[in-house]
Amino acid sequence: MAVATAVALLAALGGTLWLAARRIGGTRAQRLHGGGDSGLMRGKTVLITGANSGLGRATAAELLRLGARVIMGCRDRARAEEAAGQLRRELRQAGDPSPGPDAGGPGELVIKELDLASLRSVRAFCQELLQEEPRLDVLINNAGIFQCPYMKTEDGFEMQFGVNHLGHFLLTNLLLGLLKSSAPSRIVVVSSKLYKYGDINFEDLNSEQNYNKSFCYSRSKLANILFTRELARRLEGTNVTVNVLHPGIVRTNLGRYVHIPLLAKPLFNLVSWAFFKSPLEGAQTSIYLASSPEIEGVSGKYFGDCKEEELLPKAMDESVARKLWDISEVMVGILK
């Protein structure tokens, strides 16, 4: 028995190390969308929510490299400043022109405070942005919170539904006018494959009766997809497109609420290093949907690894999508 366990452990470790060696050897594509073309986004303004960490940060880095003016919508100014400093240093080291708030040209980085757990903050953010920015070419709804204990937003909504869906729902609606006047423009929504395990229970959207942190995350990600498809329908003929994606499993700070026993941490770190995508790999589909000329005019679709993928029927249910839209409007206080 002990020998069999030892053999199994050694095999698992060997497999992990083999995969790790393959990663170090660079066998996985770093840039699925092709990279290159450093001027592709010159003259374009991109807003990324949650741009100080993980996928948002990697997306910001690449779009900056492609020449975009990137607005980082972040809830914590200190964390955002730190990330922006790193991004500027990385670009300088790569030999690209130094971006900065005073640069006034392509590759510029701007920080604005945005807390998606507060409708007041979302409104203030949009008011300032609409006053200061003459155009918005791409909105990337990326920020997210994962499997937190039961918490409520400032407005009393269950945190995961409130941040991942409702905050972005209000943000997008308040910026639609600017996106339309900047058309052709794009909206990119970061969802997750875990949407498959969610359901929209209209009787208890706030999860007052029964809170299950995994289910609520999945539900918020299903809401992201239903929202995208309903928005695409409403935007037909405007030249504003909206698509949704899953990034795969990525090494980021998303798992901050997931408890891993101390003794299991080294193994978890090894496995995640070997099997999970890096933030740059995970961000490829966001970057692709934000910048690639290939998907000009494509709207309402679900992507993974820069390719369109099929959805389960529950994510394509138009009557649920419409009902969710109407209820979300009431919840965030948008008057019809």
Ligand SMILES: NC(=O)c1ccc[n+]([C@@H]2O[C@H](COP(=O)([O-])OP(=O)(O)OC[C@H]3O[C@@H](n4cnc5c(N)ncnc54)[C@H](OP(=O)(O)O)[C@@H]3O)[C@@H](O)[C@H]2O)c1
């Ligand atoms: N990582 C994965 O394997 C994975 C898989 C599928 C989908 N996703 C999705 O990918 C997106 C990005 O996540 P990530 O993996 O890059 O995780 P991350 O490193 O934790 O980044 C999440 C970002 O969202 C921000 N955020 C959280 N709550 C916010 C709030 N109330 N207001 C404004 N910003 C807030 C965080 O800000 P702070 O730094 O201030 O906390 C952070 O910048 C999420 O939507 C997530 O659901 C990730």
